[in-house]
Amino acid sequence: MQHRSIFSPVLLSLLFSLLAQAVLIEKISQIPNVEFDFIIIGGGTAGSVLANRLTENCNTSVLVLEAGPSNIGVLETQIPFLASGLVRPSPYNWNYTTTDQVGLAGRNISYPRGHILGGSSSINWCVYTRGSAEDFDRFAEVSGDSGWSWNKLLRYFKKSEKWRAPADHHNTTGQFDPSVHGFNGLVGVSLAGYPTEIDPLVITATQQLGGEYAYNQDINSGMPLGIGWGTGTVLHGQRSSAATAYLAPKFLERPNLTVLLDVQVSRIIQTANGTTPAFRGVEFRQGNGTLHQITASKEIILSAGTVGTPQILMNSGIGNPADLNAVGVTPIVDLPDVGSNLSDHPVISNPWLVNGNETFETIRRDPKPVFLEWKANKTGPFTDIVLDHIGFGRIPPSLIASPDSAAGPNTPHYEMIITNGLPTFIPLPPSGNFIVLTALVVAPSSRGSVKLRSNNPFDTPLIDPGLLKTDYDKLIMREALKSIKRFSAAPVWSTYILSDAGGLSDAVTDAQLDAYAAANAGTLFHPVGTASMSKKGAPNGVVDPDLRLKKVHGVRVVDASIMPFVPSAHTVASVYAISERAADIIKASY
Known part of the structure; x- marks a missing residue:
């Protein structure tokens, strides 16, 4: 369906003079010839936070792969x-x-999901609610990590927030x-x-x-x-979206941060065998073009959202073996809860x-x-x-x-x-x-699910x-x-x-x-749970409390999919807080 604006052509002519275009990479050939420490799949709410916080250390290099276009100049956002x-x-x-x-x-x-830098934070209703303290205390109980409790997470809600007077200064x-x-x-x-x-x-x-x-x-x-x-x-x-806040032009100017737009990831790639395999490679394309691969030296961070993250994992052979075999994807890692618990x-x-x-x-x-x-x-x-x-x-x-x-x-x-x-x-x-x-x-x-429709990694999933x-x-x-x-x-x-x-x-x-x-x-498009966290070593769940993918080395998940229950709130505030804490967890790991 064609997108229609509420504005007349006369008003539309005013749209693009409001902001200058920030410098973002739009072609695969422009990726710097360097080895990136972290590759973040998804420049949405969580991915933007991580890209900003991880590159605060000038010695840490980050590549963000975003499927959508830039948010800059899109007036309706x-x-x-x-x-x-x-x-x-x-x-x-x-x-x-x-x-x-x-x-x-x-x-x-x-089923709307953001396909633009900033992800769903760029197209949501802009409502900011956190939920109840009990919501997050339940996260702590289920994960076995008190760091996900309300009292511990409150400082991350505050860390992400810039409270300001309303526009009319009433x-x-x-x-x-x-x-x-x-x-x-x-x-x-x-x-x-x-x-x-x-x-x-x-x-x-x-x-x-x-x-x-x-x-x-x-x-x-x-x-x-x-x-x-x-x-x-x-x-x-x-x-104020994740893109305008965490990927503002002054942050995009960091030499250790690269954001590539209009690229869709098909799967993550196994880079080492062993009892616990490592997945530090990423396969992606631009438009309908050639598939490319790139490898992270430290970690791949999946921040593709509650729909995109399980889709990429399953296309990579990580999920319920029966479901993967049914659509012709070869199972590699038996992780049956991937895509469930939505x-x-x-x-x-x-x-x-x-x-x-x-x-x-x-x-x-x-x-x-x-x-x-x-x-x-x-x-x-x-x-x-x-x-x-x-x-x-x-x-x-x-x-x-x-x-x-x-x-x-x-x-x-x-x-x-x-x-x-x-x-x-x-x-x-x-x-x-x-x-x-x-x-x-x-x-x-x-509870619902996200499942693969076919073995074509670019096919839309069953939601x-x-x-x-x-x-x-x-x-x-x-x-x-x-x-x-x-x-x-x-x-x-x-x-x-x-x-x-x-x-x-x-x-x-x-x-x-x-x-x-x-x-x-x-x-109201607040899906969570398809890569839920659970206690370390638990047979259920998809990620451990530190958001590392279970049964795998080199992969972390940071987005709304890790929440085992949907909070009693519009979810963007929770994702900001979770991502801020995740950034600190990742920094502490290195």
């Missing part, structure tokens, strides 16, 4: 307001499609807790940069309802339950027609003035992400299963995103103004996120929808919300709610 529209098919998206989902009434759905007193944030990192994080008409209504609703909707001053404290102000990866009115967040956007005229629809129907303000000053509505407020809740205690899919009693089962209008991925109707309350299952029990596959996940989504209904019935909304515009009001019984969910749910 810079404007926070447009963030949600980047999930549509485009050159900056891998444009995957899932297998038919039994929990979604047999539908298959698009008084943020009481909207966040400075003690839990970092101010000296690289990734910009801020509160909403432009007020919306629903902001005071949301706060009033928290006061009227209390309880599960009580105001939470900072949802990033490790205790996210309740409703609070949303935070986004926005710096001075622009998206978990993700099911999502449903629920719109209501409102009595207001300052919603996103008004902006989208006439974007030019707002765009010109943003271009001139980096202020105005285009500095805002999809939400100003966000909420997290738990299902009633009587319904909680044993074992519970949530990490503990202070961890949410579901999330509510409160949006001042239709996000830009939803087609714009000719008239009307809306509020959207989006429900997510953030503690799913369902099964297992959305709403279990009865427990259906129950959580049902309760989330009920919670949204209760929130929308707060007295403050009585004259503002006019009518349901999406059909949720017609779903009254549990069976009707389940049918509504199956017909309308999708994904």
